[in-house]
Amino acid sequence: MNMWFRHNKRRLYTWKAQGDGYQKQIDFILVEEIYPNGVNQVCGLPGADIYSDHVLLKLELEIRLKKIKRARTAIKKWDLEKLEGLDKEEIRLKLEVKMGTNYDTFPGVEDKWHRLKSGIKRRAKKPWIMQEIIAKMEERRKYKQLNNDEGRKKNRKLNAELRKETDKTRIEWLEKECKEIEELVKKEQYDLAHKKIK
Template structure:
């Protein structure tokens, strides 16, 4: 056999192996190694500065759901029952209709809420999975429409704001007053935190304005933008946020978040807004609405999955003190022990006598 031909064949095989990587999802299949344009979540801004968000192997799932009411017997149990069918970490809730603010535990999960002081209307809250409840660093009930929690995560902490915008028939003054509250809340969040603001915005963004708001929204909105939607887009632009649930190419039933009483009118009015610098962390295939979740509401459960590792704070085990009783067989040690114990409990022995 020609030695030169054999060497060239081995060289070719070596080059082929080095330029291909195995596809883990289908064993034995190889695909050409592609260049990674946004490795480790590096995003270059227009100013020339570079923000880096390291991508974690673990996934973090946050959701929002307008449940219409939790002020009914058994509603909270129904909520946790429905969520057990999904993988989730933190759920923001709108229209809880609970009074005042506080925290409670249900089925091991931790629930923080902020409601009206007098009437069972409006009200927002956060339900945190039992395994991650101790990762919550702080919670802040702001109003009956806005609440915030902060979670301990690797590299960067996460601040999540749950909001519930006024309905479409409210005047512009009330709408602007509402937007002031999330804006002030976002300004108070530490700059290094990953910011997520989500909820029922009562606004339609649509897909017709994609070219005008490219980078802020994706191509996969529903319907056409309205006046409230334009206000929401301005809010996103001013605060460097992206609308996470408009980037996935899902079928319409998995993009719609609200169904009218007539059963035919469907819109997308619930949104999850995320820091622009973390856009590459979004798992678009897992960021969508879940129409199968049922709690008697006209809104669908909406969840976003991203690459992030939340710290699990585990309880410290109880340390039991073990005594070496064999040492009491030593006379000297026994005498020292009797003196020590006698000094501590001498008063009690005298009382008994």
């Protein structure tokens, strides 16, 4: 694409030899056949401060992305008509049996909320993040909200601890995964090894 546009000679060369100033156009930007009309400009930036004898190339590209229409999923509606005529106490007892809780033991809304919150474990996005790390993150969040010297100091300390711990657990997890892949390759179970690598 950098051969399509007319520019000053200074903007065309991409490599300059040391000393004698010998210049050549040896670096190119390749674009797929479907995009050439979207390229507005390609030129060299000889003034760019980079540690190389090559010149930085700049490409200005304008792409219109196609909007993908997604099928809407049907929203399930509750059939409330089935509840009419049923005894509320009977429904409450059935729900308690299914959920395994007895709400008479929790008098306040706050107690119910804390019971529910403690029952739900935060699910980590990364497989190597352990429950201890999540607990430390929660602790850090508390100190992050404190806008004083003690809060900032504790937040910095917990941040450093978290970084060390996450790095350590990530490396341990990666080593474990690599060993498992090596074992699968030794056993010539290439399909499982490939699946694990993916």
